[in-house]
Amino acid sequence: MQAIQKAKQICVINGQNLTPIREEVLSLMIAARQPLTAYELLDKYRKSHKLGAQPPTIYRALSFLENNGFIHRLSSTRQFIVCDHLGEHNTHTLTQFFICDQCGAIEETLMNRMIWNEIQAKAQELKFNIKQPNLEIHGLCSKCQP
Numbered sequence: 001m002q003a004i005q006k007a008k009q010i011c012v013i014n015g016q017n018l019t020p021i022r023e024e025v026l027s028l029m030i031a032a033r034q035p036l037t038a039y040e041l042l043d044k045y046r047k048s049h050k051l052g053a054q055p056p057t058i059y060r061a062l063s064f065l066e067n068n069g070f071i072h073r074l075s076s077t078r079q080f081i082v083c084d085h086l087g088e089h090n091t092h093t094l095t096q097f098f099i100c101d102q103c104g105a106i107e108e109t110l111m112n113r114m115i116w117n118e119i120q121a122k123a124q125e126l127k128f129n130i131k132q133p134n135l136e137i138h139g140l141c142s143k144c145q146p
Helices: 002-013 020-032 038-048 055-067 113-125
Strands: 071-074 079-082 095-100 106-110 134-139
Touching: 002 020, 020 038, 020 055, 020 079, 038 055, 055 071, 055 079, 071 095, 071 134
Parallel strands: 095 134
Antiparallel strands: 071 079, 095 106
């Protein structure tokens, strides 16, 4: 699995460890090919590994994976999704998610640098510190439009 190997390489470079739990959570997300909530991941983890696993186990793994740019947290749906640009979160700044409200399909794209610069300028003007530079746009995908 290329994504897992890439994640391991990035962890080694950063002096971190992709523990078995973190690796399994990332593997489950890759296999799902769709966004999942923490509790959906917990259920999948319990089925494949430890029945007694608790929510903090999954939340810690998700936090690590998100902080390292391997996954994104979708605030509007409270779900997590594997980054299409795994490990490149330092090379891109603002990610756009187009989320279909009918079928749940998600497309991840990078925002145009000029638009991102405008957002940053407005944030500076307002003395606003951007912590999660993701833009979630809801609507209907081409398959779900009438």
